[in-house]
Every structure is written in C-alpha cells, then in structure tokens.
Amino acid sequence: MIAPRKIIRCLDEHWTVIEQLVERSSSGNFSFQDVQHLILRHNSGMSSEQVFREAQRFLQLEILIPLAKSSQLELNRSVLEFAQQLMQEQQLGLATDIESRILELKRLSERMQQAAQNRDSSELRRFSRVMDERIREVLKHFGQNESAILSLVERAKADEGKLSLARRYAAVMDAFDDYIDPVLALVDINGPFQLTVSAVETMLSDLLQLIEVTGTLNTEKETLIQLRTRLIEMNQVGRESLSRCADLLMPLRDELRRNTLLSRNASFLLGQMRKKGIDLTLEPLVPAISSDSQRFSLGSANQITSYMAELCHYEHDAYQLPEEILSNHSMLMQVPELKDVVHKAKTLKKLPDLSRWLADSYPELPVDELLFLYQELSRSDELSLEHSKHHTELTLNGYKLTLHPFQSSDAGTL
Template sequence: MIPAKKLLNTLSEHWGVLELLFKRFKMADFSIKDLQNAIKHKQPTWHNERIYKETNRLLNQDIIIPLAKSSQLEINRAIADFATFLLQEEHLGLAQEISVLVEDLARLGDRLANAGEVEDFDDLRRFSRIMDDRVRKIMKLYAHNENAILNIVEQAKSNNAVQSLQKRYKAVIEAFDEYIEPMLEMIDIRGEFHACFNLIELQISTQIERIEQSGKAYTDKRMLEQLRTRILEMHLVGRESLRKSADMLMPLREELRRNNLITRQAAKVLGLVRKNGVDNMLTAVQPHFVSDAQRYSLGQQRHIVAYMASLVEFEHQEYQLPDQQDVPPFQTPNIPDYNDVKSSFAKRFNTKRKKPQPLLQFLDESYPDLDAEEMLFLYQKLVSDDELEKSQSDEKARFKIAGQYFSLYPYNSQPQKPSKADE
C-alpha cells in the first residue's frame, strides 16, 4: 500500500502536469508520449532521464494507470474525481437523481415516524443518520449542478469555433430542457416536493414533541432538531441554486431566440431579393449618392470636385427625440382598425345567426391577407373584449392560419338574445 503522505507529495509536485492532462484529454486515454510531453512542457529544464524517472514514479504510485490490454494510459479515477472537484469541472446531472433521493427521503421519514410510535429509539437514531446522509447528498448535487451550468455557460461564451450559434449553444438549451424545467416543476409551491417536505418536517416535529413529553431518549432530540433544520435549509438552498442557474442560462437562451428571429427575417428578405431583384427591392431604401445619369456615365473631374464639396458642406439636421410617454405603441400597418373589426363582428353575428362560429374562422374569412401573428393579435383583442358575447369550447381544435397550424381551445361566437322588439 502506498503511504498517503508520499502520494500527496507526488500530487503536489506534478499537479500542473495532471491539470494539463485532465483539461487536454477530458478523461480520455492518452499515450506515454503525451505524458512525457506534458512533463516536458511544465518542466522545460529537465533532461530526458529525469522525465523518464518521473513518468515511472507516476505509474508506480497508480496516479497514472495503464488501460487493460492496451498501451494507452489514463488518470486514476479517484485522482480524476478529486481534480474534478478542485477544478470545478463538474458535468451536469439529471433532475431525476434529486427526485429519487427526495422520494427515498420521504420513505425514510415514514419509517422514522413508525419507529417513534413504537418507541424503537435505535431505529429512530439509525433512520435519522440515513436521512441526514440523503440531505447532504442532495445539497452536494445542487452545488455540483450549479458549477456544471457555470462551466456550460463559460464554454458557450468562449467558443470561437466557426459554427452556427445553434450548435454553440446546444448544451445550453439541453441544460435548460433537461434540468431547469424539470426542477422548476419539482419545487413548485403546489407540487409534490413541497408537500413531501412539509410532511417530513411535521413527522420530525411530532417526534421531538413526543420526546419532550415522555422524557425518553432526550439525547436524540438534538439530532432530530438538526435534521429538521438541515431539511429546511436544503429546500431553501435548492431554490436559490436553481434561481442562479436559470439566471445564467436565460441570457444565452434569449440571445439564441433573437438570433433565430433575425435569421428568419434575413432569409425572408434574401428570398425576396432573389425573386424580385436587388434594384426592385432596395431602391426605395438605399441612400441617394448619385443621379441616374451619373450612374451609367463616366464622371468628369469637375463633377467629382463638386460632389466632394457638397459632402464637405453637409450638415445634419437637428431632430428632437420624443419622450417615451409620447411614443405610441407600435402596431403593424397591415392590421385593420379594431373598431372596424368589432363592427364587422357585430353585423355578422346578429340574432338571425344561430349557429356559433369560431372567432379564428371569422378572422380568416374576413382578413385572408394578414399574417399569423397579426391574426392572433386581433383574436386576442376580440377575446378580451367584454362587450362581445362569446363562449370558449371545452374541446381542443386545430386551425390553419396563414399557413401555420395552431392547437387551442377556441372561442366561438354566441348569438345575442333577441330583444322584445325583435320578438
């Protein structure tokens, strides 16, 4: 058995080499030449004999171990886990790991309550210790996943590879979908986890009160109080860790969303340019520098001098920007006036029309040239208008609007009740 002090001295002397191997190969195997090159890189003054000697030293102390039936090497798994902890190079785990531990914590809470009812204080102490170990593991997983998300964000920001933003931020989206969203559902205040923690706290508090009343096993009271405090702290730490993780991922996720939106709009513009030509599409918006006559003729020196003189004398016009309160909210020019839409709706669904019709169908038939976003904007305005009589369907329906499909519980028109005069 290798003495611990000797092993620690070797790790201290060659920590730079191990850190270089760990970051370069990412837990993969490497050759003995790679190991010697790493030592040479960290100690350029050492001669070959010294490098060979230190290589054997790392191999003999099982810090670097050979792979079975191979000439390749790898870092000892225990050393690699220790380096992972020191370098904060954790990999993101699954939300299901925490879910399993919390479910086990609930099972142990039931067994602890049963042991307290039959006054089996040996089992009471044993289950308290096991529950304390589960709580510590959950808190370690929170810290581990928070560091892993920090590494994901830093790698996504520092990645200068020539590839799309979608590929660079792929790990960010996966982390949000596989960890953040499941954890948000788990720790919801109306979810099962919150009820589980309340039940465990109640069970432990009941055992503490029972010990105070009976006076038996009074030394175990302190252990139960510490367990209850640690469980409450675990719940608080979990919510805070999840909030920090979401705050780190959300800016990158929003950046990717904006990038996708800009990419779609740019692709739409380029498609129109290819179809209609540059002159037809951009003539109205391009800056006017020369006249049409100068565009197709060779300019003379006096023309160029006059043009440069006009540029020198150019002065921009002062423009007073309006205040934010004075700026009306942007509304696309394609959307018709809402009052006209409302009037058309009232005329169409009068007392003579008895059969209800979905509002989206009415908008699609009345304004077929609108885009899907503009159609949904008018739909939302009609739904929110309290003056219109409408009802929501209990069954989900699928609609095609401007070439796009939507699934929702639609609002339908409801004919107004006929007045006494109509009757």
Template structure:
C-alpha cells in the same frame, strides 16, 4: 498505506501534468504513452529515464491507476474529484441525479417514521444520519451544477464569432433542457419536490413531538431538529440556485432564439428577393432617411429624365359635377319682413321713454325664435335705416342674444322727446 504527505508532494510536483491530463481526457481513459507525452510536454528538459521513473511514481502512489483488464489508465477517481474541485471544471449533472436522491430521501423519511413509531431509537438515529448525508449531497449537487452552468455561460459568451454558433449554444440548450427545465418543474410549488419535503417535514415534526411527549431518547431531538432545518435550507438553496442558473442562461437562450429567427428570416427574405427582385421586395419596408439637401436640389440628369417621363404620363383628374341629390335644398331664412320689424319698432318706442333703449334687447324680446345671425341681420338693417332715431353708445357692452355672446358698442333708441318732434 501510502502516506498522505508523500502523495501530496507528488501531486504538487506533477500538478501541471495532471491538470493537462484532466483537461485533455476529462473522464475517459488514456494510454501510458499519453501520460509520458504529457510529462514530456510539461518538463521538456527531462530525459526518458527520468520520465519513466516519474510515470512509475504516479502509478505506484495510485494517483494514476490502470483500468481493470486493460492496459489503459485513468486518474484515480478521488484525485479526479479533487481536481474537479480545484479547477472548478464542473460538469453539469442531470436533474435525475437530484431526483433520485430526493426519492431516496422520501423512502428514508418513511423508514424513519416507522422506526419512530416502534420506538427503535437506534434505527431512528441511523436513518436520520443517512438522510442528513443525502441532504448534504443534494446541496452539493445544486452548487456544483450552478458552477457548471456558470462555466457554460462563460464559454458561450467568450471567444467571439470564431466558434461556430451551433457549438457555442449547444451546451446552453442542453443545460436548459436537461437540467433547468426539469428542475424548475420539480421545485415548483405544486411539484413533487415540494410535496415530498412537506411530508418529510411532517414526519420529522411528528417524531420530535413524540420524543417531547414521551421523554424518551431526548438526546435525539436535537439531531432531528437539525435535520429538519437542513432540509428546509436545502429547499431554499435549491430554489435560489436554480433561479440564479436560469437567470444566467435565459439571456443566452433568448439571444439564440432571436439569432435563429433573424438567420431564418434573412434566408427567407433573400429567397423572396431572388424570386421577385430587390426593388419589389424591399421598397415597402426599407428604412427612410431625411435628405433635405436632395429634396431641394435639382438632382442628377436621370432624376430629371424620370421626372419628365412621369410628366408625359400626367393626366388631369376629371372634374366631376355634383349630382342633383347631393346639393342641399335651399332653406329660406326665417327672417320676418323688415317693414314689419320697423313698424313694430316704431310702435314699441312711441311711448314716452326717458332712457335710451338697447336695440338688440328689443329684437331679442320681440323675436325670440330667431337665430343670432338672423337677429344681427335685422339689427344692421335697423341701424343703417336713417328714418329711425338711434344713437350709438360710447361704452362697450356684452350682450347675450339667442345663446350667443357679443361684445360691441350697441345702438340704442334715442329718448322719445326727440322722436316725437320728428314725427
């Protein structure tokens, strides 16, 4: 047994080397030469003897271990996991990892339920513990994957245009296809995940009820309740984590899609331009700019040449006479003969009247079928006829005839006394 403290000291001393190995080789194996080179790179002042000694120290303390039946080496898995945690160098797991654990959870749920039915409390406790362990693992995976996605996103965003587009987004697309989409399907409210948890929750609740009713193994009740809470929590954490991950990846994926679309379109348009010419292809879509300065200036010589050229081709539009049928037929105005109107007027105002009578009112009453303009025509004829006795009012009045409103100083018939004299 190697004392923990001793190992920690070695880890501390060689942390730089380990981090380098970890970054360079990820999870694959490497040779003893690679290890020594790594040490030399980090400690350039050490001589070969010292490097050899330190290499052995790492091997003896099982921080670096040889692969079975090979001269290759690898970082001890437990140390690698620890390093993963320390370096936040997390790799995105597969959705299947989680779904396997969830399936296992469902199986354990059934066993737990069976154990409860036959009142085998040892088994009940055992399964509950295992389930608890699985739930923790799932939660860990969720968080781990969330961190991994954060790393992917940061990598894709960082480091500008130098990196190739393909490479930059490969990880994003993979993360989406391998993890986010299948997971989202799983945690969907109608998905397997949800159904499974509902079932397990029911099973556990039944057991809790059973314990409450029978009073047996009362100490296990709390354990089951905790398990149930943890499963519920796991579900929530999972959904939250997936939502966050999808939110982080989505903009990148959209960007990628749009970029692909633009690149493809640019290639297509350029090929069309090569075939048909720049002006033919782009004239219809080119953005326009205001250019007042140009609008009002004469322009360069070639503009004037172009203008003259278009003048030479100028043709008058031929004037087309309207067809016979297009002309609307003449409608005679429906005005009664003026002499009749005059006679009517004279007859109406022959009788004694003390007050002057408005002319328009007379017209409106006598010829209700006339249009307003026709009525005004008669009005002005009557007004300008100097054989009639009328006078203009000096008060402005609003008059309504044939549905139209007029505002005018109306002419009225003069009181009859005068009129009688003249006649």
C-alpha cells in the same frame, strides 16, 4: 494498501500535470508517452530517466489506471473528482440524481416514523444519519451543477469566430433542456421535491412535538433539530442555486432566440427577392432621398461620360439566391414588445389563464416566442399572477403543452 500520504505528496509535486490531465480527461484518454511529455514540459530540468520514474510513480500509486485491453491510460475516478472539486471544473449532473435522493428521503422518513412509533432509538439514530447524508449529497449536486453551468457559460462566451452561434451555444441549450427544465418541474409547488420536503419537515416537527410532550427519545431531540434545519437549508439552497443557473443561461438563450428570429426574417426577405426581384422587394423599405425632378434628370455631361465609361467594362454577375423559406407568411415576422404585452394584459380585469390568452392574442407567433412572453409575464411585478392548482393542456402549432398556468390572484379555479 497505498499510503494516502504518498498520493497527496505526488499530487502536490505534480499538480500542474494533474490539471492538464483533468482537461484531457474530458475529451478522451491518453498514453504513457503523453504523461511523460507533460512531466518534462513542467519540469525541464529532469532527465529522461527521472521523467520515466515519475510517470511510473503515477501508475504505482494508481493515480493513473490503464484501460482494459489497451495501452491507453485514464485518471483514477476518485482522483479526477477530487481534482475537479478543487478546480471547480465539475461535469453537469442529471436531474434524476437529485430526484432519486429526494425519493430516498421520502422512504427513509417513513422508516424513521415507524422507528419512532416503536420507541427504537438506535433505528431512529441510524435513519437520521442516512437522511443527513442524502441531504448533503443533494446540496453537493446543486453546488457542482452550478459550477458546471458557470463553466459552460464562460466557454460559450469565448471568442470562437469559426463556429456559428448555434454551435457555440449548443452545450448551453442542452444544459437548459436536460437540467434546468427537469429541475424546475422537480421543485414545482406540486413537484416531488417540494412535496417530499414539506412532508419530511412536517414529520420531523411532529416527532419533536411528541418528544416535548411525552419525554421519550429525548436523547435524539438535538439530532432531529439539526436534521430539520439541514432539510430547510437544502430547500432554500436548491431554489437559490436553480435561480442563479437560470439567470446565467437565460441571456444566452435570449441571444440565440433573437439570432434565430433574425435568420428567419433574412430567409423570408431573400425568398421575396427571388420571387419579386430586388427592386420591388426593397422599394417600400428604402427611404426616398431625392426629389422626382432629380430622379428623372440625366445628370451633367461629366456624369454621363463617367457612366458610359463604366458601361464599357460592365460584366454581368450571376447571383444564386437561396430558396424561399416561410413562403406562407405575407410579411416579415413581427414580435410584439414586452411592455406592450404587459400593458395589454393589465387592461384585463381578470386573467383566468395566461397561456390561453397569449395563444389567442398572438396566434401567428412561434411557440418559442410565446413561451418567452409567458415566462416574462409570469415574473412581472405589474401583474398579480399565481399558479393554478389544476393543470391544463394547450396545443400550439403542433406542440402540445401541459402546465399549471398562471392566472390572476383573484380569478376562480379553472
């Protein structure tokens, strides 16, 4: 067994090298020579023999592990996670990691309740420890994923002129689709997270009340109180972490949405130019800055002379305009202002289904724009909206949506 002190001492002496190896681990493995080059770069006074011995030391302490049937190396997974934790460079996890632990909490609560009915204090204590460990793991996942999303946002905002906006924000969009949306469904009022937390909290409260009344299992009272407190903390921390992550990603998502809308309108405009010509397309859009008499006058002698001189050197340039996109639209796409939509919704006495009202009021609007308006209106303080207990299905431009719609707080059930 390797002495932990030797590993800690080696990491302390070569921490700058470890940081470089952690960054390289995200893109692939590395060779023994790469490690030697990194050690020499940060320790220029070492001889070649010393550099070789230090690199060999990494292998002996199992900080670096050779790949199977290869001469390439990788960081030990435990060392990598430890370094990422210190550097706040965690990789974004999956929503299923959190969901699996929540379902495990539900199973353990049933076992704990059975142990309490049998007055088995040792089993009750064991399940309490396991549940406490699962709650800590969920809190750890929320913290690591929030740090990973913060790193994604910082990298996306970096100046990379050679990449398009969609390429720069690809990881951000994947994070929203693969983590934010599934976790939002997980912590929904009817989702497994909230239902499990409420059920476990009720079970623990009933056990504490039973201890107060009967006096049995009194030695486990403090443990159950701490477990219930940590469970409530997990619920609050998870929701706050998810809210912060969404606040970090939403501005970038809105920027990409606006850029996509601009590209659509630009493609439509170029298609109209190809079909009608530049003059007929831009004539209604260009303001008239001269009178009729000025437009039909020939100009002065100097102007005519200069114009004829330029005609002598005129060369026709052929421009290849792109094919028309969205040719079925008769005008440029217009997205309504958010304040106008909110004002229009406020004029209604009752709003039984926000999603259907938006779909009926703006049938020509793309699905992503409708979902953006749906999300903003659901958060608006000017509208008194609440979740419906029943889900509804809505089909928009070929997309089928299933959700618990927002409705007016005084509206009846759907």
